[in-house]
Amino acid sequence: MSRSTRTCSLRSAAAIALTSSFLITGFGASIAHAEPAPSAPQFGSLDFGSSNFGSAEQTPDAPRLTGIDNFRDVAGTGAGYSGTLGLPVNKGVFYRANAITPKGDDMSILEKLGLTKVYDLRTEPEIASKPDVLPDGVAYENIPILSGNIAEMVAKIKSPEDSRSMMQDMNRAFVTGATERAGFAQLLTGLAETEGAQVFHCTAGKDRTGWTSFLLLSIAGVDRSVIMNDYLLTNEYTAEGMKATRAGIAASLGEQMAVNMEPLLGVEASYLDAGLAQLDQTYGSVDRYLTEGLGLSPATVMTLKAKLLG
Structure with a gap:
């Protein structure tokens, strides 16, 4: 191996190591395009026939955690998000996060949330x-959502646009990839069938986790513009961590490498937009994606909707 080749390999390996704690690894190796199928029931517009449906009192906002900086409630903060019929999405039901690595008082705070899984x-x-x-007594399930080799993908990045293209492609793969769809189906089924407060997360809590949150909020009937704003909150919640990672890349590999990889560290609207456009093209609606793409039963989707709004 020549000196230049060896130096390049070392730089790629270092870049991958520095960004691994912030990267989503859900890229689909192959993307298939399916023809639209007949209409499916529209779960997003279901009328439960009760003006009193939904919680009168909402659970307090999710705590901000030191070692889990992207920990938050799917339902939002304050008054929270509004879903079907203007009903509030219930807090304290589904939480989203990055890797569960509590620091300081985080563990005692988590224990008070009554998490079950x-x-x-x-x-x-x-x-x-x-x-x-995890706190004692909390069940754990690993559902790896990945197809493709993250190390190979990161090593090919030569510009910021390469990074953006990578993120857009992996969001498209949430719709088209068999591995990704099987994982999301297993996750949503578990969320529906398990009682109590539950948490789902990936490494950075932004892409696999962000897509799951999009699906749950869509089931609840939350407007897409609101969902997009929620998706972009990762950049606010993890701002300090992203800054530190970028500084590490710049110090070890140079400013240009940091510039090239910066789009990987957070989220941009174009990432989720790519997945949404693929979903609309392939399935036409979230409802059909859920039932045809993920194979969920109407009962499972209804259970999730009831948990979110009931």
Whole structure:
């Protein structure tokens, strides 16, 4: 191996190592396009026939955690998000997060939330790098959502646009990839069938986790513009962590490498937009994606809607 080749390999390996704790690894190796199928029931517009449906009192906002900076309630903060018929999305039901690595008072705070189960959407290498640390009595399930090799993808990045294209492609794969769809189906089924407050997360809590949150809020009937704003909150919640990672890349590999990889560290509207456009093209609606793409039963979707708004 020549000196230049060896130097390039070392730089790529270092870049991958520095960004691994912030990257979503859900890229689909192959993208298939399906023809639209006949209409499916429109769960997003279901009328439960009760003006009193929904909680009169909402659970307090999710706490801000030191070691889990992207921990938040799917339902939002304050008055929270509004869903079907203007009903509030229930707080304290589904939480989203990055890797569960509590620091300081985080563990005692988590224990007070009454969590019953955590769903870890990461691959084995991601888990080995940063394993979850959970309160006693909380069930754990690993549902790896990945197809493709993250190391190979990151090594090919030569510009910021390469990074953006990578993120857009992996969001499209949430719609078209068999591995991704099977994982999301398993996750949503678990969320529907398990009682109590539950958490789902990946490494950074932004892409696999962001897509899951999009699906849940869509089931609840939340407007897409609101969902997009929620998706972009990752950049606010994890601002300090992204800044530190970028500084590490710049210090070890140079400013240009940091510029090239910066789009990987947070989220941009174009990432989720790419997945939404693929969903609309392939299935026509979230409802058909849920029933035809993920194979969920109407009963499962109804159960999730009832948990979110009941």
